[in-house]
Amino acid sequence: MTVRHGAFDDSPEAMPAEVTAAIDAAPARDRRLAALHRELHVETDADSGRSALQLRDADGVVLRTLSAEEALELLAGLDRH
Amino acid sequence: MTATAAQPRPTARQAERLWREYRESGDVRVRNQLVTMYAPMVRYIVYKKVRELPARCEVEDFLSCGLEALIASVDRYDPAKGATLEQYAWTRVNGAVLDELRRQDWAPRSVRRFERAAAGAGDRFQAVHGRRPTEAELAELLEVTPAQLRGKRQELAAADVTSLNAVVRSADEQGSVERLDTIADTGDEHDPEHRVTVSEAKARFRAAFDALPERDREIAVLLYVHNLTLREIGDRLGVTESRVCQIHSQLKRRLKGELADDAELLSAVG
Numbered sequence: 001m002t003v004r005h006g007a008f009d010d011s012p013e014a015m016p017a018e019v020t021a022a023i024d025a026a027p028a029r030d031r032r033l034a035a036l037h038r039e040l041h042v043e044t045d046a047d048s049g050r051s052a053l054q055l056r057d058a059d060g061v062v063l064r065t066l067s068a069e070e071a072l073e074l075l076a077g078l079d080r081h
Numbered sequence: 082m083t084a085t086a087a088q089p090r091p092t093a094r095q096a097e098r099l100w101r102e103y104r105e106s107g108d109v110r111v112r113n114q115l116v117t118m119y120a121p122m123v124r125y126i127v128y129k130k131v132r133e134l135p136a137r138c139e140v141e142d143f144l145s146c147g148l149e150a151l152i153a154s155v156d157r158y159d160p161a162k163g164a165t166l167e168q169y170a171w172t173r174v175n176g177a178v179l180d181e182l183r184r185q186d187w188a189p190r191s192v193r194r195f196e197r198a199a200a201g202a203g204d205r206f207q208a209v210h211g212r213r214p215t216e217a218e219l220a221e222l223l224e225v226t227p228a229q230l231r232g233k234r235q236e237l238a239a240a241d242v243t244s245l246n247a248v249v250r251s252a253d254e255q256g257s258v259e260r261l262d263t264i265a266d267t268g269d270e271h272d273p274e275h276r277v278t279v280s281e282a283k284a285r286f287r288a289a290f291d292a293l294p295e296r297d298r299e300i301a302v303l304l305y306v307h308n309l310t311l312r313e314i315g316d317r318l319g320v321t322e323s324r325v326c327q328i329h330s331q332l333k334r335r336l337k338g339e340l341a342d343d344a345e346l347l348s349a350v351g
Contacts, residue, residue: 067141071148
């Protein structure tokens with residue numbers, strides 16, 4: 001029996017089809033977001049280097065700052081529709 | 082299943098074009114496009130490792146770390162080195178998430194290396210002898226004294242704050258066992274006091290687990306006992322994998338809270 005907890009494997013697996021499919025869906029995702037007059041903007045703080053994800057309207061007005069989880073869920077949601 | 086196409090996919094070619102455009106123009110909108118294109122890899126990598134995240138850690142921290150790495154990979158990519166942007170980003174995001182796991186891990190890397198070596202030695206011994214090695218046998222295989230082996234195990238136990246809410250997976254069996262059940266290999270099974278402690282720790286854990294909402298318990302069983310992915314669980318329960326991830330974070334917090342007064346007891350059993 002191998003206890004795997006806490007033992008980290010250094011070598012990344014090959015990219016699975018599930019991920020390549022989601023990457024390939026990017027153009028459709030962009031179109032859906034544009035149709036909603038929204039864009040996802042990545043704002044990087046020059047001093048800290050930390051990034052903030054912002055949901056903006058077509059004019060660049062910030063509607064909401066999103067957590068990473070919210071931003072990724074938003075993108076995944078666009079894939080589902 | 083893996084993507085093994087010899088020719089770059091259209092999206093990969095588009096990404097290379099976008100990257101060159103970003104490089105020349107510095108237009109952050111183009112960079113954003115690349116980041117949102119590759120964002121699903123961050124989600125996949127982090128959610129795949131959700132079982133390994135220490136109890137005190139939030140998934141959000143790892144998603145943020147993965148996204149930071151993705152942004153950095155777009156900024157630092159060098160096509161002259163031969164890899165595609167996609168391959169480069171995949172490697173960097175994987176590496177960043179692993180580094181963050183190690184950073185959050187309370188055990189030094191040397192102790193984790195020892196853990197892997199001990200697991201491997203135990204597996205090889207079992208393959209030959211059909212049983213797990215005793216403490217003395219394992220110590221001999223690892224070329225340490227039994228006291229040193231116990232010391233390393235104590236370091237690991239001290240670092241592993243998820244010790245009891247983690248149901249560990251068996252590589253040679255379909256099922257899984259509670260981490261508590263793996264402790265018999267230490268040779269303490271004949272120590273009545275230890276057995277009582279283990280039994281008490283199990284009872285506390287089960288009581289805390291039973292106090293969780295039904296959906297939390299169901300998700301824990303599907304994740305740790307049946308080893309389903311967050312996506313598979315989501316499909317089964319009719320919710321998104323993000324929702325499953327949120328419920329999983331909540332249940333870890335609840336368990337941690339419920340077991341806060343039992344930390345000493347739980348650490349005593351591994």
